[in-house]
Amino acid sequence: MKAICYHNPRCGKSxxxxxxxxxxxxxxxxxxxxxxxxxxxxxxxxxxxxxxQPRELMRKNEQPYKDLSLSNIELDRNALIK
Structure with a gap:
């Protein structure tokens, strides 16, 4: 079986x-x-x-999270994935 790596070449951990x-x-x-x-x-x-859950993968301290109001508890799983 082949492993899949979602990779960012600019990221040291990746x-x-x-x-x-x-x-x-x-x-x-x-x-x-x-x-x-x-x-x-x-x-x-x-x-x-x-x-x-989607929020567990999100960088909550970064600006896009704040700009998109992703902390809004009204957003369901599908909305957060989009």
Missing amino acids: RLTLQLLQGHGIDVEVIEYLKTPPTDEVLDKLLLMLDM
């Missing part, structure tokens, strides 16, 4: 993760998520696999 996987001989499909963002459906599936 580069380290990719090196670790490749260093262990794991076949990796690399998806640069900033160039090829995952669809809403893919994000939903990933969240289900991780047993996480």
Whole structure:
């Protein structure tokens, strides 16, 4: 089975993760998520696999989170994924 790595080449942790996987001989499909963002459906599936809610993946201290009012409790799961 091939592992999928949603990768940001500018991120040190992402580069380290990719090196670790490749260093262990794991076949990796690399998806640069900033160039090829995952669809809403893919994000939903990933969240289900991780047993996480959308806000758990969000950077709450960054400006886009604040600008988009993503802390609004009225926003449901689907709205947050979009």
